[in-house]
Amino acid sequence: MIKTMNKYRNIFFFMIDFFLILLIGIFYYLSLPFKSESVVYIPSGSISQIIQNLDNNNYKMSKIDKYILYFLGYPQSGWINIGQTPLNRVEFLHKLTTAKAAEQSIILIPGETTAYFLKQVAKDLNLSEEKLLLEYSKQAKFSEGMLYPETYSIPKGIKEDLLIKLLLAHSFEQSKKAAIKIFGEYNEKKWHQFVITASVIQKEAANNEEMPIVASVIYNRLKIGMKLQMDGTLNYGLYSHTKITPERIRNDESSYNTYKFAGLPAEAVCNVSLNAIKAAIFPAKTEYLYFMRDKKTGLHIFTTNVDDHNKAVAAQRGL
Template sequence: MRTILTITFAIFDIAFIIIFTFLSNLVAPVPFKGIVEVPKGSATKIITHFSTAYTNFTPLDPHILDRLGKVQSGYLDIGSEDLTKIDFLYKLTTAKPAIMDITLIPGETTIVFLKELAKNKNLDFIKLESEYNATAPFYEGFLIPETYHMAKGLDEKGIIKNLVEKSNQIHKSLSKKLSDDNKTKWLEIITKASVIQKEAADADEMRVVSSVIDNRIKKGMKLQMDGTLNYGEFSHQKVTPERIRNDTSEFNTYIHDGLPKSPVCTVSVDAIKAAINPADTEYLYFMRDKKTGKHVFTKTLKEHNEQVRIQRKLSN
């Protein structure tokens, strides 16, 4: 009987030590906080990934993780508080994806935006542009300028998918609401909006600039707008007399009639609305006022030349 009791107590002692060690291990602090990257794969693969920074994981931990729930791969925000191991394992199953913001400014060109995106997010520009070409219905002017929120850690395909899907939703909504949803006509509207975007000093001027475009086209006048030459890689380059003389692309409205055949840049919703609903004016010219940064609109060449003279005088 005494021997049985001795063995029983020994078993309890061993069990207590095992349980105590197990529980102590679960409440031990871990070095993880903030945003962590979780690989795709099994619980074992996930634990192995984190073992490079914390060596006290055990063979039981993947089983515990499986019991706690499903883990999303990618970047997760597990918070800024210090965590125990069990807290950390639980956070992996409940934490929300870490979010990154990608901002597209109205008037920027697609190629410049994609190159900046590749540079800032450490991505491959060729992959980005390839994915974009494969999914966007047209290259320039399709992406809608705004701040896009998406999960951090997406690759080139995932980022482009988010950008294209969101932009496509906005295009469909606007085209149905503001026009007859004709794809050819819609591209013409976006093209006009892109010229407005490049030329208008602010949203308040857009409908007036839109009217100038219409008025000049109706009279058979070339648009002769510098902003159309800020296409593609030339987005931020100053338009010089030499560029005007030598650029033979479709975007040179000094030598080609009417609007360009395709958009010049990305366009805001305000520019799209202005393209569809221009102001009712007789203006044919506009000149930027160096004092205000806004434009002075005029009806005749004589009035326009007088404004040119005034602005040149301000420059001297």
């Protein structure tokens, strides 16, 4: 009897020791310094999915974190303001359930260049323009046309690298979604070639309705080896809103100068709308080779030959 009691007592104390060691281990684990961005994006989903998403984004999470979150409460979805102060793991987990980041809207309009857009974003969000451009060059696969035009809700306090990551990730998903809907698959190089054409359309067309017609002019000229000779292609980079002059046309030696060089520019001119991309993929069937803006309507007068084009130009100039 006494031996049996001693046996159970030993087991009891062993279990107590085991749980004490386990608790000490957990407390130690939760007290370790935890490195985090100042703001963190939490997608909607179960706690297990959230932990997995954080782990996929280099936040080295474990099952312990999942169970601690069950205890602390359900994490809020969206942007979480973690702050700049050094914190430990349990403080990080606690902030996921309590903090929320203040957001600010930034707008990328169709036809705007990345350089000009990031210049404005740097002012609006009090960020470094130089760092934004550097991060874009590091993270983006192409120098232009990688961003999806729309209104973005951005958390205040976000850093340059995370902002670029956010913009590119969202834009990638939108492009992939559109490509799969149109082609049944997403081929990044093929899609970007359409983006290059779409960027010229975006700069030249007066509205969405004109886009397929402008696309037909581009393809008709390319087909016969005729230079595009379009002002809009020279509104690249920080020249986005610069008036094109004869001097610019004479001196610009980039591939964007379609007065000097045949074919499309080597890279997109700007960021484009889905309407412009659809126009590049599905151009109108016309024989137009020229167009001239009508000063009264703001729309374009399309013509098939140089004589009719010259007449349209003369009419607009009052000759």
